Amino acid sequence: MGKVVDKEDLTRHDKWLCMMMPRLKLLRELLSEDGVIFISIDDNEQHNLRCLLDEVFGAENFLANVIWQHSIQGKNDAKGISLHHNYTLIYKKPLFQISKLDRTEEHNVAYSNPDDDPMGLWRSGDVRSPNLRENLKYDIETPSGKKISPPEYGWRWDKNNVLSKIKTGEIIFNEDETKIIRKIYLQRQDGRIVESIWFGKDVGTTRDANATLKEIFTEELPFETPKPVNLVKRIIQITTDENDIILDSFSGSGTTAQAVLELNKEDDGNRKFILVEMEDYANSVTAERVRRTIKGLDTSKNENLKNGLGGSFSYFQLGDPIEMESLLKGNNLPTYTEFARYIFYTATGYEFEQDKINTETGFIGETNNYEVYMFYKPDIEWLKRNALTLDTIQNMPKYKGKKRLVFAPAKYVDDTTCDYNHLDFCQLPYEIYRIQQ
Numbered sequence: 001m002g003k004v005v006d007k008e009d010l011t012r013h014d015k016w017l018c019m020m021m022p023r024l025k026l027l028r029e030l031l032s033e034d035g036v037i038f039i040s041i042d043d044n045e046q047h048n049l050r051c052l053l054d055e056v057f058g059a060e061n062f063l064a065n066v067i068w069q070h071s072i073q074g075k076n077d078a079k080g081i082s083l084h085h086n087y088t089l090i091y092k093k094p095l096f097q098i099s100k101l102d103r104t105e106e107h108n109v110a111y112s113n114p115d116d117d118p119m120g121l122w123r124s125g126d127v128r129s130p131n132l133r134e135n136l137k138y139d140i141e142t143p144s145g146k147k148i149s150p151p152e153y154g155w156r157w158d159k160n161n162v163l164s165k166i167k168t169g170e171i172i173f174n175e176d177e178t179k180i181i182r183k184i185y186l187q188r189q190d191g192r193i194v195e196s197i198w199f200g201k202d203v204g205t206t207r208d209a210n211a212t213l214k215e216i217f218t219e220e221l222p223f224e225t226p227k228p229v230n231l232v233k234r235i236i237q238i239t240t241d242e243n244d245i246i247l248d249s250f251s252g253s254g255t256t257a258q259a260v261l262e263l264n265k266e267d268d269g270n271r272k273f274i275l276v277e278m279e280d281y282a283n284s285v286t287a288e289r290v291r292r293t294i295k296g297l298d299t300s301k302n303e304n305l306k307n308g309l310g311g312s313f314s315y316f317q318l319g320d321p322i323e324m325e326s327l328l329k330g331n332n333l334p335t336y337t338e339f340a341r342y343i344f345y346t347a348t349g350y351e352f353e354q355d356k357i358n359t360e361t362g363f364i365g366e367t368n369n370y371e372v373y374m375f376y377k378p379d380i381e382w383l384k385r386n387a388l389t390l391d392t393i394q395n396m397p398k399y400k401g402k403k404r405l406v407f408a409p410a411k412y413v414d415d416t417t418c419d420y421n422h423l424d425f426c427q428l429p430y431e432i433y434r435i436q437q
Contacts, residue, residue: 067198204229
């Protein structure tokens, strides 16, 4: 997660927060309106991160602080208390809806059907109101005429509701008619509500994650607390649809990619992943793990890993930042191609295609709405003498229906002429003239 801050540095928390703030703001903008962000954190910065997330995402968009049991075996050499958990802070966008977890036989053991109810398996549920409500305090009459007094805070429903449930059989009386029994039917349970503690036996531990890495790589890897695949799979299952995009901005060993590929294979989904990693192992570990899990590992005992998960991905390495300061290093003006890349990307946000350049016409690329032109030479004297003129406009390619965005040192035509010729003039950045100093 960026540069490590020394524990002895008294400003380490400030430095960490300053590192995180711009990244979180960018991630907020990248989230869709029904998106959600999960951030794994330990005790060192959890309290600071919570405040920062409240500021960036809004306290009202806090969803939960999930506790993940990352280890099961105790550490007898721990100083004080043996830590077995990390936190996962969850913040959402306004339209996000969390899904339920799938039910297993383990979750259904409390359901039975001792009275042959045609609705099938059921279990008893609470009939008490969680809060004091005077209008919910009333006696219930049994079939034999007995009276059942209300609990301290009253019943869970008003009287008409209770009578209706008695009539349908959803509420029944015990044998001696001293209490009512509420039935919760299994067939009405469409899943299991997500809870705030995730146990290692359900989603895996750090040991499980290391075992997976050991199976994929034989050499020692630089990860102290890798995340298990099942932990990330749970996150994806409760937050995404089968065609969503999952972004992991601190991707580490690449667990997120494997989790996405496994889920796609299980449910024939079409989820896509984007991994970002700044460390020097991005290709040799992060991307390599994806390659191996896609193709398969003959030596793996896991059938998925042995046969390969399928799918595909592309690996890209970012070049130098497209910034004016870096272009002017060495006290030299940038070449036409370098400057065209900077101008086109900063003006449009689109990917620059170098082979589209035509230095004779000034054309450097196009978007859905614009053709982009740049009149420039890496020569200060040329820049002082040249501008967008009527002759320049008349020599441009024929208008094809798209507005033309034209960059030049200056313009010697009025706005009416520009409008008539379907172009918007943009001044070349003034920073390039500093080179003469």
